[in-house]
Amino acid sequence: MSFNKALEHTTGLGLGDQPRMVPITDQILKVLRLEKTSFRTYAISALLLSLLFIFFRFLVKVFQICHKFHITCQRLRCFPQPPGRNWLLGHLGMYLPNESGLRDEMKVLDTLRHVVLVWIGPFLPLVVLVHPDYIKPLLGASAAIAPKDKLFYGFLTPWLGDGLLLSKGEKWSRHRRLLTPAFHFDILKPYMKIYNQCTDIMHAKWHRLTAGATASLDMFEHVSLLTLDSLQKCVFSYNSDCQEKNSDYITAIIELSALVVKRQYRIHHHLDFIYYRTADGRRFKKACDIVHRFTTEVIQERRQALNQQGAEAWLKSKQGKTLDFIDVLLLAQDEDGKQLSDEDIRAEADTFMFEGHDTTSSGLSWVLFNLARYPEYQDKCREEIQEIMKGRETDEIEWDDLAQMPFITMCIKESLRLFPPVTLISRRCTEDIKMPDGRVIPKGIICLVSIYGTHYNPSVWPDSKVFNPYRFDPENSQQRSPLAFIPFSAGPRNCIGQSFAMSEMKVVVALTLLRFRLSVDRTKKVRRKPELILRTENGIWLNVEPLSGQTTATPMAQPQQ
Template structure:
């Protein structure tokens, strides 16, 4: 074969490969999306210009749903196609289908931190084994041991907030997020990082940087590509942050494993300490001890799951708690009912010994939390990827379709929640369970949040403590939150309330 012939073959391949991709994959996806309405698009960019920032993205998908319905076709760039979905029947099909387990391709940007943990792995045998091993770590007998940790961290939070008493405009999120990170470190690894008392915590800073970089990569046209990202400043920041995060987690795992092996070797394992108190079993302990069908997790797999828990468990509870405090500040009648329930449980005791049973008794506060999660879901949108052809209502959804589940959209649907803009916890007193997929702050189906009971318990503990100690009021001057779906839903200008010691 002559050189000129080789060049012709190369040129032909360059031309034919994109055509093959188009007619075998992309064209099938485009034909599928012809069945759905789409907002006006511009050439090449499609609808991408509507998503130039987080707040604009949030407003755009809200307007898309309002104008075009519960199933909307969005085109992102020249070849990207996304189905924005908030239709109940479709979400029920999607979230319960065992053949649709893959999460959004954006989750790959988390892998440098959490590896192939439960949040990022796309179903299959590994996901099933890890899920079966991890689920018992959130049994109520484990969770009730965490109540003392919640109480200890929230006591520090109360001390910090007491210094703000009388302040008519306090950014509550700054305090709550540090408290949540203290809680997650102690419940996940059994270690005290004490970021509430350490302003310059390197671990806290590294967590925040990795969350920021994850968001930056999901929203940047250039940073999405690894070969470009490697030449950015964020790549160097990521390397340094991962050294801190992975180094800390690995050292704790190593220490815990040696401790476990030593106790087993000496045959002196006991679930009580030297003072006769029951030892707390944290998330890491459960992973080290667990096995399914004789198969346990390696140290690296345990590190991935612990870091996954760290990523998914601190920001979600912090933002949910902050938004709930904002709602309580804005709705004094609801706040008064929460306080009344607290007084019924604890009486006049200022610093009661709070138990797991006490938290279970807070039925009204639980409805308050559910209503807050409806209005301000920490994860208002989340992705699914169709990784094999599936049939829905007689039509084939082709492999490669990206779906954006708009949970906030169904939470604001008046068909399920009359007067949806109103903060009304009483609506959850009458929920009959007829539409379980109309309330999905923790997703639903086989890939629902494995830690949702943990999250509810922690949020309940923090709110209970704060309301018993402080009276909340709307911030002055008036504060309107600027909402943006980042790693979780956040307010770009803080979550401000007025605060006064009771």
Template sequence: MVLIYLSTWIPTLRKFRRHWRYGNKMPGPPAHPIYGNLGPIVGLNTEDLPAVFINWAAEQRDKGNSIMRVMLLGTVYVWPLNGKAAAAIVDSTTETNKGDDYEFFSPWLGGGLLLEGYGERWRSHRKMLTPAFHFAKLGGYFEVFNNEAKIMVDLLSDFCDSGKTVDIFPYVKRCALDIISETAMGIKIDAQMNHDHKYVQAVEGFNKIGVLVSFNPHLKNPFIFWATGYKAQYDDYLHTLKNFTEKVIKERRAAHESGEIEVEKSKRMMNFLDLMLSMEEANQLTSEDIRQEVDTFMFAGHDTTTSSTSWACWNMAHHPDVQEKVYKEMMEVFGDDPSTDITLENLGKLNYLDRVLKESKRIIPPVPALQRKLTNDLEIDGYTVPAGGNVTISPMVLHSNHLVFDNPEKFDPDRFLPDEVSKRHPYDFMPFLAGPRNCIGQKFAQLNEKVMLCHIIRNFKIEPTLGYKDTKQCLEVVTKPSKGIPVRLVRKI
């Protein structure tokens, strides 16, 4: 029995030895022979983690290195430190499997575009779903964008007269959730008026447990996960998330079958779910395919938009000259009436706002890191990353590269003037990933963010109530502010 038990560990020990053999040849912070680089990060709050990885990366760049090796227990994690090094994994059409940490999300998001490997199923779904994000289609969502953004502005207006501090992060989050639920599923959940919506709480709680598991590997043990109480919370959140979507799909399918929704007459305005239900009728997608894709769109769509929009407000609050320039550009395009609806055509004229948003995402990217687990050995800038290892594509690390972005902590939208952009590798700035697995919804997200910002900036002057670094970026699945986005709002008109 002992021999049988020990034999089950042989593959693990072989992997451990192989990873250490290759890992020792790579540049990186000093690693313990057993637990690797876990020591400096175990037990840290998510708000303290970014500084650890950014500082490690800066040290390696100063030594002339283009990659950084991080060992966690017996597994090697390689972080490309510039766009050129990142291209080896970003452009790969074979090494597309998500990293180990994403297994946590599989019971929820399953084989949706976010987690599915780059195989025939992924390509088929990507091709089918791409029409939902065509530019012409996106114009049909602007009525929802504007209506929900105006509700948010009305709610925030209550704080103007009192002069009280308001954390705008939850207001932006609830607005983004209302937008994504209506455009993705064709329903209004009224999260802006119903602050304690269970779906919002479930997304937040599920993500927090995911981050805990990622940086505390002992929680991946099923018994420890159960004994600490996290399994019960996980199951409860998962039940809420899946049931919510399944209920909406069931109701929407019934509306299709009854003829209540005339698909052909509303194709330009068709929401994401209606599009997929029409594919189900053509036997292109199963019910489970639809749930997974809707959940993926809901998850990726509202959290990342919330992060980008909120941090843009924070950056403009601390740079009033930038905020004023953005406001003047909006006045030139939309006129003096702050209630004027934003259109797709006019949004394209806001060149300075576009640069401000990009610079905000450079300093604090909405998704701090993504992982790929290698099926085969992969060569990156002369180093062999062994099969079974992980490559971490981190916008957080890439965007803080002082060799590419001079004085990287300085907020400077002019970094994104055409002449400046042309000097950099395309992957030095990568807020939505790139390559064959780039974000299918990035245009949707960018338009959504800009519409919300247009309504906020045209109505309010934003003033900070904390120092710029007093609220930190938390290293979670989607970047969140450690102390929210606390500001004072001064009514413009």
């Protein structure tokens, strides 16, 4: 059959007829200016064949995705699931970000103590690891094999950029090497004066609020401002006096943290083109601009001074002053002599401000809460710091004192076990991960290391719900896996600032117990709320009572730069 007859047979039209076309082909022919040419029919046939080919390719792609998903589901069948999976929501109803959700997670640990498969909706499986032996293959893998997953961290990118928290591959490895000296003990030691000073400011405020009696104060509110104050001084050598008055920069950081959490729970806000047209999206962009502008101005000012004076003269001008985080990053060089760009430094400074203030303030607030709940441990900690400070003219804690606080350290660690600031971390592996029992997590699957689940796992921690600082007595820790306690994560991507956080927490706890007695405000119930960090629904309210004969040192003024 000829082409003309075939066309007439299938469409009822010959070459001389004007066929009625699908609207899309009509538009395409107009664009190509073929609607009135003799090639019209050929063009229509070619377009229809092209559309058919595209549709066929689409069907093949869908089939491949479905087949791959089916294979993945088959491979995941070896992992146990909690009961009560909904066909549409999966296990979402069981893992709510509130007190009841955390209790439901603990119930699952009664029967599933190694690895758990949970579903987010009908199509997103997550492998949750809750035992040290099963966490080890994941956290022990290189950063290239087990990078962080963007599903859980992606919303932070416009704020934090490509810093240590979010970067991966060679860039992450290079930045990790360059940033490690910034957390060396020699750099951290001078920060002790800043920790003391910022704690003195908070305590002076507490003395005014208590007026010699007892007052109920929200620890999260006061401690968050303290950690932001100290970080701004350690990172930028800048004193915004944020514990006493409002600061645009500090307000922006607090708002950004809240907006990121809010966005996570609004599915339609996950799409950027929708989110940035909402009121929250505009507030997020405005807050990012405030933070970035502040950081950029400090970096550019320091870079200009460094270039004008030269490294040697610039360092001499810093003698007698604390070398801050920006200073260290400006001087950092890799093996090839290459320095970090201003954009890289800004990303790392913003990351440190975010990670350092939120996690440390959460950890500190929960430590004070636990010591308020257990007066006998509070008294023992107070006796320890009083013994250290005996005979001194001032209350200032020194670097060498930190090693003389074994029981305070034990209490801090036990609090971090029961109330880890970060309750889980996520990885999306680029290779299959083999578990110790031979089961395999397929590559591409999101793996969640449940820090909370591991810390409450009864097969790892007997009487796991009980606050018992003696678990961290050196003699009791010897037989325990190092991955049983991971508040700062572990492996190649562990928290680079954990020494900074621990030293600050020890100073704040020690000085607080030296000057105040804490007790729980029974009129305000504490209900946990896991977000980016472990918070509470309505704060942590403690009764704060000044100890007789104790006064707070007058904070030294620090000039703005």
